[in-house]
Amino acid sequence: MALENNKAMGSSTKEILTTAASLAASAMLFHTVIKDFIPSKIRNYIFKGIKYLHDHFSSELTLLIDETDEYSPNTIYQAAMSYLNSKISPSVKRLRVSKLGIDDIKFNVSLDRGQETIDVFEGIQFRWHFVSTQMSKNSRRYNNIGSLQIEEDTELRCLELTCNIKHKDKVFDVYLPFILDRWTALKNKGRTLKLFINERKNWSPVKLHHPATFETIAMDMELKRTVMEDLTKFVQSKDYYKSIGKAWKRGYLLYGPPGTGKSSLVAAMANFLKYDIYDLELTEVKNNLSLRGLLLGISSRSIIVVEDIDCSITMDKRDIPTKDGDCENKTVTLSGLLNFVDGLWSSCGEEKIIVFTTNYKERLDPALLRPGRMDMHIYMGYCSPCAFRTLAFNYHNVDDHPLFEEIEALLKDTEVTPATVAEELMRSVDANVALQGLLQFLQCKISDANETK
Numbered sequence: 333m334a335l336e337n338n339k340a341m342g343s344s345t346k347e348i349l350t351t352a353a354s355l356a357a358s359a360m361l362f363h364t365v366i367k368d369f370i371p372s373k374i375r376n377y378i379f380k381g382i383k384y385l386h387d388h389f390s391s392e393l394t395l396l397i398d399e400t401d402e403y404s405p406n407t408i409y410q411a412a413m414s415y416l417n418s419k420i421s422p423s424v425k426r427l428r429v430s431k432l433g434i435d436d437i438k439f440n441v442s443l444d445r446g447q448e449t450i451d452v453f454e455g456i457q458f459r460w461h462f463v464s465t466q467m468s469k470n471s472r473r474y475n476n477i478g479s480l481q482i483e484e485d486t487e488l489r490c491l492e493l494t495c496n497i498k499h500k501d502k503v504f505d506v507y508l509p510f511i512l513d514r515w516t517a518l519k520n521k522g523r524t525l526k527l528f529i530n531e532r533k534n535w536s537p538v539k540l541h542h543p544a545t546f547e548t549i550a551m552d553m554e555l556k557r558t559v560m561e562d563l564t565k566f567v568q569s570k571d572y573y574k575s576i577g578k579a580w581k582r583g584y585l586l587y588g589p590p591g592t593g594k595s596s597l598v599a600a601m602a603n604f605l606k607y608d609i610y611d612l613e614l615t616e617v618k619n620n621l622s623l624r625g626l627l628l629g630i631s632s633r634s635i636i637v638v639e640d641i642d643c644s645i646t647m648d649k650r651d652i653p654t655k656d657g658d659c660e661n662k663t664v665t666l667s668g669l670l671n672f673v674d675g676l677w678s679s680c681g682e683e684k685i686i687v688f689t690t691n692y693k694e695r696l697d698p699a700l701l702r703p704g705r706m707d708m709h710i711y712m713g714y715c716s717p718c719a720f721r722t723l724a725f726n727y728h729n730v731d732d733h734p735l736f737e738e739i740e741a742l743l744k745d746t747e748v749t750p751a752t753v754a755e756e757l758m759r760s761v762d763a764n765v766a767l768q769g770l771l772q773f774l775q776c777k778i779s780d781a782n783e784t785k
């Protein structure tokens with residue numbers, strides 16, 4: 333891999349790496365870039381900005397993590413920078429850079445000793461160096477249309493990580509993933525999620541500030557735990573999906589009456605995973621071709637939601653071609669959608685979750701319900717006593733009250749959605765008044781039902 337990377341690297345990157353390597357490891361006479369050294373499971377992974385250097389005569393492994401590598405999404409460099417910044421005391425944070433002349437490209441790499449730091453992780457010593465190269469270009473030159481161009485100096489930076497060769501697996505399997513996870517968690521903490529809505533052929537983003545979380549969602553506790561565990565397992569299963577040759581995606585079907593929290597659960601999932609939501613309005617999509625374009629524009633780490641799937645698609649027309657042509661060109665068909673879920677999906681990005689919601693599961697085409705299509709079917713039901721307690725806590729911060737028992741008994745005898753209970757609870761800021769109001773509401777509902785009977 334390193335050889336392939338080298339081939340494709342920009343010349344400047346190549347030069348800085350060579351210079352940096354020779355300075356940083358002056359004891360090394362030969363650097364051998366070993367193509368097959370990096371474990372295969374890492375090879376296509378995130379560490380694409382890494383060059384591996386190993387001297388046959390040394391017991392040291394050296395990695396160069398390049399900030400500017402065109403292959404690198406900068407993730408590992410930034411992650412390591414952030415990690416080291418938290419490790420190094422402010423007094424030694426210096427980077428000495430000097431420059432030689434203004435003739436063509438010249439380098440002067442300075443490895444300030446203050447920039448070296450030793451990190452001890454799980455008892456292993458990792459040595460880190462900051463390497464900075466100031467590239468001074470010809471400051472004046474004429475471009476191909478004859479105008480004078482002033483080129484600015486650029487600074488190229490990389491990080492050099494060295495440890496004993498015997499810890500090579502630990503570096504790739506534990507140490508670097510640890511640094512990356514830490515960085516991802518840090519970034520996610522302050523990230524504002526987005527909600528994308530499809531308008532014609534494009535996605536329009538708005539900020540997503542939905543307050544729903546798994547704490548506030550009112551549903552069966554056991555089911556809630558199962559969903560959370562399933563999501564957690566999913567995000568940690570990249571290698572697993574790869575090893576079984578399946579696309580890294582998961583499908584959830586949320587069904588139940590209106591107002592039972594299906595949309596709220598989607599928002600809770602997004603907040604839990606820190607994923608953006610793509611709210612796919614199928615009725616706005618002209619045909620399968622447009623659908624494909626939209627789907628290809630969805631980034632990784634996102635939730636794609638198709639609400640009320642039973643109303644969004646003309647199930648019965650799905651495979652009937654129209655007289656003057658293929659139905660593919662006329663409308664979005666179920667087969668077009670399924671193609672995306674199963675087939676096309678695999679080739680466009682990864683780490684995606686698709687959620688279909690419906691009020692009427694029985695109206696769905698069996699093709700959608702077939703095993704393996706929607707991995708988990710989640711029923712969002714009427715308000716149970718347990719769900720009521722969550723709502724009472726959400727709206728009034730009370731986890732117990734003399735009226736709870738009576739309300740819970742009535743909830744067992746009637747079908748009320750969490751949305752209705754929430755509405756009653758919001759009628760007053762005073763918990764006593766709100767709970768009394770809810771009790772009366774439930775009593776009326778039950779007596780009306782009895783009268784009708």
Ligand SMILES: Nc1ncnc2c1ncn2[C@@H]1O[C@H](COP(=O)(O)OP(=O)(O)OP(=O)(O)O)[C@@H](O)[C@H]1O
Nearest residue numbers: 548549550589590591592593594595596750751754
């Ligand atoms: N299970 C729940 N937990 C917490 N709040 C809920 C729940 N169900 C409903 N609510 C409240 O009711 C409002 C409407 O719920 P939501 O839109 O999530 O229901 P839905 O099942 O998606 O409805 P629809 O099928 O009509 O789209 C929410 O904004 C929330 O305040």
